[in-house]
Amino acid sequence: GAVVSQHPSWVICKSGTSVKIECRSLDFQATTMFWYRQFPKQSLMLMATSNEGSKATYEQGVEKDKFLINHASLTLSTLTVTSAHPEDSSFYICSARDRRQETQYFGPGTRLLVL
């Protein structure tokens, strides 16, 4: 099946710093990418949807100035957590869909810990 990678797989940072997470579709062109956040023992919470070359659409309650999303190419999307705080600590998962908009593939996730 299609492969989606994320980097880094985990990151620890100090409060106030910014962290960038990359999401890549390795063997297909992802016209749409999604960013999710997952808290322990809970399901995935959609943060935003991005289409290549256009601005991301954020879900209600998600601060777009805090969670910057860039989908610059058909294989790469980035999520930047700006001025991170301990409450931003979470598991972030990206997902990508191909042009046919059928199966959605997920990355392995990035665990962020803000101290």
Next chain:
Amino acid sequence: KQEVTQIPAALSVPEGENLVLNCSFTDSAIYNLQWFRQDPGKGLTSLLLIQSSQREQTSGRLNASLDKSSGRSTLYIAASQPGDSATYLCAVRRASGSRLTFGEGTQLTVNP
């Protein structure tokens, strides 16, 4: 608003048992339904995708069925193994290109 419910929330079975995981959704007007597996601390692995026009899909020991009119899907796992232990999530899509709506998942433990 589409709501997806998975029952049970957790399930523990002995190795070798056949089992069924349930998923229900409130709006039957779906485009497709997808079953995923998530291991602890990992991303999601797609298991099966059923289009709205299909009744079931099979992959190895897994069989997923879809009854769109009643808003239900089941994931059948035959001859369960300890390696099947994971959280299983179902998700539905309303239309091509729209977002997935996830259930809360069923945490499965298969005991050796």
